[in-house]
Amino acid sequence: MEIESEVLDNGILLISLDGRMNLKDIQEFEQSLRALVKGHRAVIIDLSGLDYLYSMGLRSLIKCAQMVQLKCGRLVLMAPSKEVLAVLTASGASTLMPICRNRAEAIAAVHS
């Protein structure tokens, strides 16, 4: 699992997840994600490179969204594959975090 991040011109933190989550790396994944998100109030997580999403990874995403919300900010998910979207929906997480199709939608959603 690769995690890349950049701060866009408008101050939004864009995090891109690439590859496959596995149980062995999940603690490290969550720690990395939390460290990146800390202090940010506008966060987009690009899921387009994610092969599979499991509940342990989902837990990390929800925790990060709660961290951002505590700062009166917003975390949105962007461009999940059809397969990853099915898991987001089945888990109920799609009612907790906005899910956007592309970057333009995500930028609008993170500021709304």
Added chain:
Amino acid sequence: MNSYQYEMSATIEAMLEFAGWAEGAALDHADLAPETINVMLVCLHELVSNVALHARRKSGNPTVKVCLQFAAGQIAVLIEDDGQPFDPLTDTPVRADTDLASAYPGGRGVRIVRQLTSAMSYKRSGEWNCLRLEIAARSV
């Protein structure tokens, strides 16, 4: 009907090899739609990792046996483990999500499986938890 069987010690370390085996079994069926393969792999991961993370025995790690049966229009999955009795259908209540602030981040694995499968049943047979799933299989 094509049948595949796998036996493992339920450890986090063994999950990677198991995931590779399951993906290989799915990819033997070239007509399976990617979303069907995704459902099967996600369900297997959630349920077997539950055993690896939470099941307990007096000595050693539980053993997990998995059987996959591929038939036209359906995949049947049987997961057996000799950990402590655990019925995911009654032991894992679904927490309602009202808002993000109060949402419980974890404990969503069984909920995902229940939503993605067409049938799920549990029985305790001797020292074994026996869980059977049916997944509607779509073709490409």
